[in-house]
Amino acid sequence: MTRILHVLDHSLPLHSGYTFRTRAILRAQMARGWEVRGITGHRHAAQGAQEEVVDGLTFHRTPGEPASGNPLIREWRDISAHADAIDALVRAWRPDVIHAHSPVLNAIAAQRVAKRHGLPMIYEIRAFWEDAAVGNGTGAEGNPRYWLTRQLETHAVRAADAVAVICEGLRSDLIARGVDADKIVVSPNGVDMDQFGTPVDRDPALTAKLGLEGADVVGFIGSFYDYEGLDDLIAAMPRLVRARPRAKLLLVGGGPREQALRDQALASPFADHIVFVGRVPHDQVEHYYAQVDILAYPRKAMRLTDLVTPLKPLEAMAQGRLVAASSVGGHRELIEDGVTGTLFAPDDPAAIAAALAEMFANRGDWDERRAVALAFVERERNWSSNIVRYEPVYQRLLARPARTRAAA
Numbered sequence: 001m002t003r004i005l006h007v008l009d010h011s012l013p014l015h016s017g018y019t020f021r022t023r024a025i026l027r028a029q030m031a032r033g034w035e036v037r038g039i040t041g042h043r044h045a046a047q048g049a050q051e052e053v054v055d056g057l058t059f060h061r062t063p064g065e066p067a068s069g070n071p072l073i074r075e076w077r078d079i080s081a082h083a084d085a086i087d088a089l090v091r092a093w094r095p096d097v098i099h100a101h102s103p104v105l106n107a108i109a110a111q112r113v114a115k116r117h118g119l120p121m122i123y124e125i126r127a128f129w130e131d132a133a134v135g136n137g138t139g140a141e142g143n144p145r146y147w148l149t150r151q152l153e154t155h156a157v158r159a160a161d162a163v164a165v166i167c168e169g170l171r172s173d174l175i176a177r178g179v180d181a182d183k184i185v186v187s188p189n190g191v192d193m194d195q196f197g198t199p200v201d202r203d204p205a206l207t208a209k210l211g212l213e214g215a216d217v218v219g220f221i222g223s224f225y226d227y228e229g230l231d232d233l234i235a236a237m238p239r240l241v242r243a244r245p246r247a248k249l250l251l252v253g254g255g256p257r258e259q260a261l262r263d264q265a266l267a268s269p270f271a272d273h274i275v276f277v278g279r280v281p282h283d284q285v286e287h288y289y290a291q292v293d294i295l296a297y298p299r300k301a302m303r304l305t306d307l308v309t310p311l312k313p314l315e316a317m318a319q320g321r322l323v324a325a326s327s328v329g330g331h332r333e334l335i336e337d338g339v340t341g342t343l344f345a346p347d348d349p350a351a352i353a354a355a356l357a358e359m360f361a362n363r364g365d366w367d368e369r370r371a372v373a374l375a376f377v378e379r380e381r382n383w384s385s386n387i388v389r390y391e392p393v394y395q396r397l398l399a400r401p402a403r404t405r406a407a408a
Contacts, residue, residue: 001033001034001035002034002035002096002097002394002398003034003035003036003037003093003094003095003096003097004029004034004035004036004037004095004096004097004098004099004394005036005037005038005039005086005089005090005093005095005097005098005099006022006025006026006036006037006038006039006099006100006101007038007039007082007086007098007099007100007101007106007107007109007110008022008038008039008040008041008044008059008101008106009040009041009043009044009101009102009103009105009106010040010041010043010044010045010046011023011038011040011044011054011057011059012054012055012057012059013046013048013054014044014045014046015282016223017222017223017310017311017312018126020192020311021126021166021189021311022038022101023055023057023192024190024191024192024383025383025387026038026057027055027056027057027192027383028383028384028386028387029387029390030056030057031384032387032391036057036058037058037059037060037089037093037095038057038058038059038060039059039060039061039062039082039085039086039089040059040060040061040062041062041078041081041082041085041105041106041109042062042064042065042066042067042078042081042082043066043078044061044062048061049061050063060085060089061085062081062082062084062085063081063085064081066078067081071145075105078105079105079108079109080109082105082106082109083108083109083110083112083113086098086109086110086113087112087113087116087117090113090117090119095119096119096120096394096398097119097120097121097122097394097397097398098110098113098114098119098120098121098122099121099122099124099390100121100122100123100124100160101123101124101126102123102124102125102126102127102128102129103129103132104129104149104152104153104156105129107123107156107160108152108156110123111156111159111160120161120162120397120398120400121160121161122160122161122162122163122164122390122393122394122397123156123157123160123162123163123164124163124164124165124166124187125153125157125163125164125165125166125170125174126166126308127166127170127304127307127308128149128150128153128170128173128304128307129149129153130145130146130149130150130153131303131304131307131308132304133145133146133149134146134302134303134304135225135226135227135302135304135305136225136226136227136256137225137226137256141303154177154179157174157177157179158179160183161397161400162183162184162185162393162396162397163179163183163184163185164184164185164186164187164389164390164393165184165185165186165187166186166187166188166189166308166309167186167188167189167307167308167309167330167333168186168333169306169307169308169309169329169330169333170307170308171184171186173307185389185390185393186389187386187389187390188309188333188380188381188386189309189310189311189314189381190314190381190382190383190385190386191311191314191315191317191318191377191381191382191383192383193318193377193378193382193383193384196286196315196318196319199286199289199290199319199320200286200287200290201290202290202291203287203290203291206287206288206291207291210250210275210277210291211248211275212248212250212275212291214246215246215247215248216244216246216247216248216293216360217247217248217249217250217291217292217293217294218233218240218247218248218249218250218292218293218294218295218296218324218356219249219250219251219252219288219289219291219292219293219294219295219296219321220233220249220250220251220252220253220295220296220297221252221253221285221288221289221292221295221312221316222252222253222312223253223254223255224251224253224254224255224256224257224258224261225255225256225257226256226257226300227299227300227302227304227305228257228297228298228299228300229297229298229299229300229326229346229347230251230257230261230298231257231260231261231264232298232300232347232348232349232352233249233296233298233349233352234249234261234264234265234268234274235264235349236298236349236350236352236353236356237249237268237270237273237274237353238268238269238270238353239349239350239353239354239357240352240353240356240357241270241273243353243357244356244357244360244361247273247356247360248273248274248275249273249274249275250275250277250288250291250292251274251275251276251277252277252278252279252280252285252288253277253278253279254278254279258276261276262276286319289315289316289319289321290319292321293321293322293360294321294322294323294324294356294359294360295312295313295316295321295322295323295324296324296325296352296356297310297312297313297323297324297325297326297331298325298326298344298346298352299325299326299328299330299331299346300326300328300346300347301326301328301346301347302328305326305328305329305330305331305346306328306329306330307329307330308330309330309331309333309334310330310331310334313325313331313334313335313341314334314377314381317340317341317370317373317374317376317377318374318377320370320374321370322341322342322359322366322369322370322373323335323340323341323342323373324341324342324343324344324352324355324356324359325341325342325343325344326343326344326345326346326347326352327343327344327345327346328346331343334381339369339372340369340372340373340376341369341373342355342358342359343355
């Protein structure tokens with residue numbers, strides 16, 4: 001039986017798009033009869049045992065506390081600690097393949113161990129770390145740290161035996177860097193249809209609690225980062241309410257921009273049409289999806305959003321919700337305008353308001369659009385079928401002669 005060790009930044013019980021993709025991958029691989037485990041580095045902040053089972057999945061943790069000091073020294077020490085933990089688990093569990101997931105620090109740690117033990121390693125990139133830092137407001141494009149991280153990323157990709165990316169945008173970028181296209185497989189974001197494929201009915205009591213009775217509800221459910229463009233969505237509300245007086249905006253989640261967004265909403269002339277819920281338990285999220293008519297994803301135009309496809313629009317489609325999104329590259333890979341969703345110009349509150357108002361004015365085609373979007377997810381973005389993309393890569397790597405093992 002094939003054993004696959006996933007090297008991770010963080011995992012369940014933490015909740016994020018990263019951990020949900022990981023959970024979906026591991027569950028689908030287990031369903032195929034493979035043995036899987038995960039190991040996280042020092043960036044996993046949840047308290048817990050060194051080995052724990054969460055949702056039926058086994059995770060190991062890198063012991064100790066994150067290193068201190070300047071960023072370069074701190075990250076190098078964390079890589080070394082992570083590599084030591086991976087090495088100990090490889091010796092104890094004897095995996096056949098090491099599957100490292102971004103950021104690049106995980107790939108560097110995993111490559112040390114893979115080389116030492118003669119194991120094949122696949123590196124999966126969900127976003128380039130340097131671009132994610134810009135999107136999260138913790139980095140700047142073109143500065144020395146950005147340049148260095150980009151060089152590390154390119155080196156890690158070239159050193160890996162195979163590379164997986166979540167979308168064509170990332171694949172094209174790597175090919176432009178000189179990476180062999182045959183080395184790269186696209187394993188797109190998908191939806192666990194067992195979890196999201198059966199929408200719940202709208203709860204009238206929750207509708208009343210949120211003040212949404214009789215409203216045209218636009219919603220966003222996710223993390224409040226600057227690149228998500230929620231400030232543009234709030235800025236669109238005066239125009240939308242003038243066109244659709246019953247329109248309300250429901251914002252579920254939290255993050256670095258939450259307070260700034262709350263302040264912006266409070267200053268809006270239509271503040272009473274904007275409802276903040278805060279974070280909700282993951283097992284309650286579907287009840288908030290059920291409150292929303294149209295899920296809006298107004299991501300700003302930047303390198304990160306042009307290259308990377310998000311997960312949330314797919315989950316909304318699986319929940320039978322309509323989707324409206326900015327026409328950045330990552331969204332265009334997921335959404336066919338007028339068919340599986342509606343696209344509008346990024347960074348443009350007027351365009352957001354116009355697109356949403358038109359959707360509300362044309363409710364007659366909603367059932368068909370929901371059905372088409374759901375069929376797209378079931379056919380092309382279902383994890384139970386997506387997971388087969390890894391199988392030929394693993395088989396090819398396992399068929400190679402083992403690398404020359406370094407002295408243990």
